[in-house]
Amino acid sequence: MHNRDAVFLDELCPKLRVRRWRQSLHIYTGKSCIYCGKPSESIDHILPRARGGLSVTENCVPACLSCNGHKSDADVFDWYRRQRFYDPRRAMAIRAWMDGDLRLALRLLQWAHPQDASLPKPDGGMELSFQPA
Numbered sequence: 581m582h583n584r585d586a587v588f589l590d591e592l593c594p595k596l597r598v599r600r601w602r603q604s605l606h607i608y609t610g611k612s613c614i615y616c617g618k619p620s621e622s623i624d625h626i627l628p629r630a631r632g633g634l635s636v637t638e639n640c641v642p643a644c645l646s647c648n649g650h651k652s653d654a655d656v657f658d659w660y661r662r663q664r665f666y667d668p669r670r671a672m673a674i675r676a677w678m679d680g681d682l683r684l685a686l687r688l689l690q691w692a693h694p695q696d697a698s699l700p701k702p703d704g705g706m707e708l709s710f711q712p713a
Contacts, residue, residue: 606642608682609689613644614674616665617693621645626678628653638680667692 606620613620620642627633630653643651651659656674660666673688 601637605637605640608686609642612642612689612693613647614641614677614689615643615647615651615660615663615670617670618644618646622648624648624651626656626674637682638678641674641677 602623605623609620611620612618614624622643622645623640624643624647625633625635626639626641629635633639657671660671660674669688669692673685673692676682676685676688
């Protein structure tokens with residue numbers, strides 16, 4: 581049997597594939613909110629779906645419920661600059677994430693909180709190229 585002939589569980593259950601993708605986003609940032617650094621509990625669309633944002637890796641970031649709810653459908657950088665926890669390194673990480681440079685985004689997040697050992701190393705080999713259907 582060849583690999584191309586195999587049927588994978590992800591193909592039979594698309595919800596499982598989306599769940600794994602969402603979990604990988606949280607793991608990639610050390611289960612912390614990309615905006616404030618608190619534990620992430622949800623996925624936020626950088627460009628809100630209400631404004632045409634897609635559910636792709638480059639547009640979805642882990643966020644705490646507070647940041648996700650407060651940001652709502654506002655422009656991410658206008659909203660973020662007004663927050664008391666604003667950090668230019670995190671803002672650069674968000675921009676790098678949007679541009680698809682997840683390694684740079686992770687380095688910037690590590691720079692923002694160097695004592696946080698929960699973040700994986702930038703060259704950890706984790707690849708997030710999945711885009712849910």
